[in-house]
Amino acid sequence: MTSKKEPITVNKIKAMKRHGEKIVALTAYDATFARLEDEAGIDIILVGDSLGMVIQGHKNTIPVTIEDIIYHSRACANGIQRALLVADMPFMSYQASAEQAMINAGRCLKEGNADAVKVEGGEALAETVRRMVNIGIPVMGHIGMQPQMVNVYGGYKIQGRKSQQAKAIIRDAEAIQDAGAFAIVLEKIPRDLAADITKRLKIPTIGIAAGPDCDGQILVNYDLFGLADQFNFKFVRRYLKLASDIRDAVTKWGDDIRAGDFPKDEESFE
Numbered sequence: 001m002t003s004k005k006e007p008i009t010v011n012k013i014k015a016m017k018r019h020g021e022k023i024v025a026l027t028a029y030d031a032t033f034a035r036l037e038d039e040a041g042i043d044i045i046l047v048g049d050s051l052g053m054v055i056q057g058h059k060n061t062i063p064v065t066i067e068d069i070i071y072h073s074r075a076c077a078n079g080i081q082r083a084l085l086v087a088d089m090p091f092m093s094y095q096a097s098a099e100q101a102m103i104n105a106g107r108c109l110k111e112g113n114a115d116a117v118k119v120e121g122g123e124a125l126a127e128t129v130r131r132m133v134n135i136g137i138p139v140m141g142h143i144g145m146q147p148q149m150v151n152v153y154g155g156y157k158i159q160g161r162k163s164q165q166a167k168a169i170i171r172d173a174e175a176i177q178d179a180g181a182f183a184i185v186l187e188k189i190p191r192d193l194a195a196d197i198t199k200r201l202k203i204p205t206i207g208i209a210a211g212p213d214c215d216g217q218i219l220v221n222y223d224l225f226g227l228a229d230q231f232n233f234k235f236v237r238r239y240l241k242l243a244s245d246i247r248d249a250v251t252k253w254g255d256d257i258r259a260g261d262f263p264k265d266e267e268s269f270e
């Protein structure tokens, strides 16, 4: 008999930093991957707006809608028993006003069955984060390189190399913490800056392309599994080669059909 696992809460995530336990986070977009990741002991499953690229095939995350996130969050929730499920709020679902943010974040919890939401933004978004937390919506921040700013940056460029920029990112981190966020994703910043922010904050930092000194790490699951092999990122470690395994399996199946070898008698009904 399998024992029921204690669900991860935002308080548990915060306590993990205090106890020096690394937080392991990974994206998922459907119930099957969410279930497998949950069974493997992932602490936070993020329904990332990266789904715009890996699921929908867009060149960036800009076209993703709140309906897309709710749909995939709801699917993931069906596969999860233990992990904290975080829904990533997409571009223009929270930037226009705190009211817009609260309504859409509320939908992620009510319709997407998420436990929390993630938003990109620093000092300028702090009041919106405060308003969301105050009405009962746990918020994860996301600072440094913010993919929803791709058109302003002119690409996915590392942020915080210049001292003025680094200081602004530190201010962003402190503002989002003070607004009540339970954790912050640090994306694509120099490792020393990520280490400095991690030391300054009481809430955990979850790094992606931000070096080893964050309180936790996150990756896009398609990258970890070697499914998105059209991209090659320095900060990704691939633990599987699923893209070539799938191509090989499908080629073999096609060959078997063409050779009259599929289905066999034992794969057919009388």
Ligand code: KIV
Pocket (backbone or CB within 6 Å): 027, 046, 047, 048, 049, 050, 051, 088, 185, 208, 218, 219, 220
């Ligand atoms: O959209 C996403 O998948 C993300 C993470 C990789 C942090 O924001």
